[in-house]
Amino acid sequence: MYRNLVNVIAAICLVAGPLGDLIWSFVSPVGEAASAQQSVGAILAHPAAAQAAAWLDLAIILLVPAAVFAGRALQASIRPLAGIGTALLFLGSLLFTYSLGNDVVLLAASQTGSAATAQAYIDSGVVSLATVLAIAFQFIGVVLMGIAALRSRLIPVWAAVFLIAWNPVQVIGTVTGISVIESVGDLMLLAAYVAIAVRLFRPVAGRGAEIQPAVMVPDGAR
Numbered sequence: 001m002y003r004n005l006v007n008v009i010a011a012i013c014l015v016a017g018p019l020g021d022l023i024w025s026f027v028s029p030v031g032e033a034a035s036a037q038q039s040v041g042a043i044l045a046h047p048a049a050a051q052a053a054a055w056l057d058l059a060i061i062l063l064v065p066a067a068v069f070a071g072r073a074l075q076a077s078i079r080p081l082a083g084i085g086t087a088l089l090f091l092g093s094l095l096f097t098y099s100l101g102n103d104v105v106l107l108a109a110s111q112t113g114s115a116a117t118a119q120a121y122i123d124s125g126v127v128s129l130a131t132v133l134a135i136a137f138q139f140i141g142v143v144l145m146g147i148a149a150l151r152s153r154l155i156p157v158w159a160a161v162f163l164i165a166w167n168p169v170q171v172i173g174t175v176t177g178i179s180v181i182e183s184v185g186d187l188m189l190l191a192a193y194v195a196i197a198v199r200l201f202r203p204v205a206g207r208g209a210e211i212q213p214a215v216m217v218p219d220g221a222r
Contacts, residue, residue: 010069020059028053085144092137159195
């Protein structure tokens with residue numbers, strides 16, 4: 001029963017996290033590469049959407065535990081590549097939470113007219129470093145986890161490929177300002193994590209065979 005409960009919690013994180021990120025990419029009027037002044041103007045034009053996007057950040061936070069649960073499904077405890085990849089993906093996801101406050105800061109800037117303060121937050125050395133490290137850790141992490149998944153075949157091949165590709169696709173979409181490409185990256189992560197969530201509820205093949213005691217056969221019967 002405890003195992004089933006953990007799997008249910010894991011599935012919720014694995015689905016709700018990337019789903020929240022995907023919906024955010026459609027709902028938010030703010031471009032991630034836009035300046036604070038441009039973002040404030042977009043928020044003033046679409047205040048309800050901006051408020052909804054800020055609430056969606058709560059779902060996006062679930063990407064942090066989702067990284068751990070993904071590693072659990074890919075047997076990170078016994079597979080070195082999956083283990084290292086899970087640790088890096090977790091750290092990268094954790095570092096990205098530093099930038100989630102940007103939505104609330106921009107909302108406050110739109111209400112007070114202080115876009116300069118919001119820009120100072122965006123340009124902060126701490127936020128910039130956290131973002132760069134987050135991108136690097138996530139990229140290396142998902143590549144290692146994807147390779148481990150391809151080797152183990154614990155999830156379908158397409159899901160492992162999506163796991164490897166979603167991060168660079170999302171980053172390309174963010175840097176170029178093409179929201180469709182960014183959303184494709186989010187969709188790839190969602191699909192990969194859904195496949196991983198399904199894996200959690202499947203029995204591990206050969207588990208019963210591993211615990212069968214050896215059978216002694218008399219010499220005359222050989």
